Amino acid sequence: IQWEKQIRVSAEIHRDGGMSVLVTGAAGFVGSHVSLALKRRGDGVVGLDNFNDYYDPSLKKARKALLKTNGVFIVEGDINDAKLLANLFDVVPFTHVMHLAAQAGVRYAMENPNSYVHSNIAGLVTLMEACKSANPQPSIVWASSSSVYGLNENVPFSELDRTDQPASLYAATKKAGEEITHTYNHIYGLSITGLRFFTVYGPWGRPDMAYFSFTRNILQGKPITVYRGKNRVDLARDFTYIDDIVKGCIGSLDTSGNSTGSGGKKRGPAPFRIFNLGNTSPVTVPTLVSILERHLKVKAKRNILDMPGNGDVPFTHANISSARMELGYKPTTDLQTGLKKFVKWYLSYYGYNHGGAIN
Ligand code: NAD
Secondary structure, eight states, X not given: OTTHHHHHHHTOOOSTTOOEEEEETTTSHHHHHHHHHHHHTTOEEEEEEOOOSSSOHHHHHHHHHHHHHTTOEEEEOOTTOHHHHHHHHHHOOOSEEEEOOOOOOSGGGGTOHHHHIIIIIIHHHHHHHHHHHSSSOOEEEEEEEGGGGTTOOOSSBOTTSOOOOOSSHHHXXXXXXXXXXXXXXXXXXOOEEEEEEOOEEOTXXXXXXXXXXXXXXXXXXXXXXXXXXXXXXXXXXXXXXXXXXXXXXXXXXXXXXXXXXXXXXXXXXXXXEEEEEOOSOOEEHHHHHHHHHHHHTOOOEEEEEEOOOSSOOSBOOBOOHHHHHHHOOOOOOOHHHHHXXXXXHHXXXXXTTTTSOOO
């Protein structure tokens, strides 16, 4: 196979006790950051991504180029491709899989529901099958979502709170993912850690997310739509900075062991864990807009509308005591500081006049 040599080099471990990690969704927002962080500390990393066009594929290509410069090779392919996965595990005995490939976004589920089933359910099962058959069996850390708390308005959310009322098909597929991975844990002994990310933002972020599209529209002098919840209550999110999420992902990989162990011996029952990774300080969307206005030095034109009921929940807020205790997770970046870094990146990447003049 033509990429075989490249992935062997990319998977080389350059520190004692290091791991070799297959990162799915490596050309994505979170995947690219996690891949770089692992590579920097000397772990072996191979990426996998299908470069779909859910949002601007050129941004994914740019992340890929950045990773390549830093020694991370990304294989272009789909997690539904069982043969490709088997080939990858044949070439590299991955100790860990960081599974971040998914169809993200809650609103797009109204337009293309099957893309969620394809990546978040069928793709997940194909990946679990490949992990089950791999030797050694890798430990799996994967991205669930705060959206599993759905219509539950009892904040802050703890991991044991109810998750049986998804508000979107996206949330339903993430919840299904938790059940699917649990099955692979207890039947096949795969080590599984599910991470419920809370609204992740930062440099190299996702253009479909509000903070990103607001920035673009504000700079282009276009109006932004700010949704309001029931009884005109402002929506709020527990915005979590990318570097904090990356630390949570790496803390999870470091504590997840690997099911078969280096000598091929089982080390007791494989763990099944679920953690919230949030910031524990929700901020309303109007406050988010004011912070962006300050950093961009441009006033936003706001359209305030009632939430149309297309999958959004009114507010999110994480209780992170489990992640704090078991992963050493401790978010340190507040929204003000994190958005400053995002805006700095945005302006250096797109320039001040991205897509039109500003006034
Ligand atoms: P992203 O869309 O930037 O990254 C996902 C990547 O996976 C993309 O590059 C995409 O091309 C790739 N991909 C999608 N389907 C694939 C498939 N079938 N095969 C191979 N590659 C595929 O999204 P992100 O924000 O980096 O999210 C990473 C993970 O975290 C996702 O599972 C997402 O659902 C979850 N998550 C993200 C947030 C957030 O705020 N960003 C919040 C909660 C959960």
